[in-house]
Amino acid sequence: MNPGAILAxxxxxxxxxxGLTAAALATRGFWPNLAEELDTISLSNSLWRRFLxxxxxxxxxxxxxxxxxxxxxxGLIGLIIFSIAIIFTFVGLxxxxxxxxxKILVLRDSPNSLFTQTITGGITxxxxxxxxxxxxxxxxxxxxxxxGTTIYWLFQRKSLYKT
Amino acid sequence: xxxxxxxxxxxxxxxxxxxxxxxxxxxEHLAICQHCQTTLKSIEKAEKIYKHEILVxxxxxxxxxxxxxVLENKNVFSLQSKKPYWSTKRIVYYLGTMAAxxxxxxxxxxxxxxxxxxxxxDLTSAISNTSSSNxxxxxxxxxxIESDLxxxxxxxxxxxxxxxxxxxxxxxxxxxxxxxxxxxxxTQNKIKQDNKL
Numbered sequence: 001m002n003p004g005a006i007l008a009x010x011x012x013x014x015x016x017x018x019g020l021t022a023a024a025l026a027t028r029g030f031w032p033n034l035a036e037e038l039d040t041i042s043l044s045n046s047l048w049r050r051f052l053x054x055x056x057x058x059x060x061x062x063x064x065x066x067x068x069x070x071x072x073x074x075g076l077i078g079l080i081i082f083s084i085a086i087i088f089t090f091v092g093l094x095x096x097x098x099x100x101x102x103k104i105l106v107l108r109d110s111p112n113s114l115f116t117q118t119i120t121g122g123i124t125x126x127x128x129x130x131x132x133x134x135x136x137x138x139x140x141x142x143x144x145x146x147x148g149t150t151i152y153w154l155f156q157r158k159s160l161y162k163t
Numbered sequence: 164x165x166x167x168x169x170x171x172x173x174x175x176x177x178x179x180x181x182x183x184x185x186x187x188x189x190x191e192h193l194a195i196c197q198h199c200q201t202t203l204k205s206i207e208k209a210e211k212i213y214k215h216e217i218l219v220x221x222x223x224x225x226x227x228x229x230x231x232x233v234l235e236n237k238n239v240f241s242l243q244s245k246k247p248y249w250s251t252k253r254i255v256y257y258l259g260t261m262a263a264x265x266x267x268x269x270x271x272x273x274x275x276x277x278x279x280x281x282x283x284x285d286l287t288s289a290i291s292n293t294s295s296s297n298x299x300x301x302x303x304x305x306x307x308i309e310s311d312l313x314x315x316x317x318x319x320x321x322x323x324x325x326x327x328x329x330x331x332x333x334x335x336x337x338x339x340x341x342x343x344x345x346x347x348x349x350t351q352n353k354i355k356q357d358n359k360l
Binding site for chain 1: 194327335
């Protein structure tokens with residue numbers, strides 16, 4: 001790979017990850033209740049279960065998208081389903097960034113704000129994304145987890161308030 | 164974790180009796196809860212004051228006296244019987260879930276298989292072999308089956324086999340149902356009381 005391509009990939013990765021961090025911060029600011037519910041869901045359900053749910057949903061959404069692209073009108077339905085999956089992933093990232101940030105900041109042994117946690121998580125994942133192949137794999141795992149978190153939130157949000 | 168649970172763990176933390184697992188959870192909660200941070204600080208402050216100003220000396224033979232009293236009281240050691248895991252309600256719930264999942268799977272898979280099979284059956288040759296395709300009142304049941312019903316079936320299957328859109332639509336419906344069923348079944352674990360908002 002030539003240096004230009006490496007630079008392009010690095011810049012693209014940084015743009016994606018920092019953009020997502022900013023989006024996560026904005027979501028947390030504008031919809032604090034949603035963010036809190038997602039935080040609770042991510043803490044309540046195991047990492048692998050969330051990953052599995054996210055992975056299955058992403059796979060099925062992609063298959064539907066691939067099948068529907070053959071047909072004109074039906075392609076729109078596939079596109080909508082796939083777009084919803086992507087939006088759900090971004091929503092779930094709000095909790096995932098915060099979770100990563102919290103786990104890292106616990107090492108500092110000092111209480112921190114949600115802002116610091118989200119930023120720390122975002123920066124950590126951005127740096128991880130720069131590791132060739134392994135970093136991208138970890139980032140994709142986190143994305144699947146995010147989708148899983150949002151799916152869990154859809155089904156479990158009512159039970160969060162039941163005593 | 165809610166503040167009520169955190170308060171119990173804060174006391175354990177101050178007493179140095181907290182489990183490492185709980186300590187991580189507590190620190191996660193403290194990181195986001197200003198109220199509990201203040202509580203921890205005030206408890207730590209109070210603990211320091213007590214440690215430095217009040218010195219408690221146990222009375223001589225106090226341990227022996229307490230042990231003797233505990234041993235004399237037989238009820239101290241009777242533990243509450245634990246509820247068995249497999250109750251009728253639980254078994255019915257599991258069986259019901261399994262039956263519902265199985266029924267859903269059969270329904271979805273069956274509909275998909277029927278659409279696929281129907282599109283593959285070629286009845287045109289069968290129709291061409293039949294002598295009469297006109298319906299009249301004198302024909303027997305077998306004749307009716309051979310003529311009109313086969314005509315009807317062949318028309319439907321030809322329409323289906325010509326259009327891949329219908330097949331794809333069936334596959335998509337199946338996949339969407341599968342997606343929903345898997346997500347629903349996975350997310351049925353209950354949230355711990357401590358984590359409720």
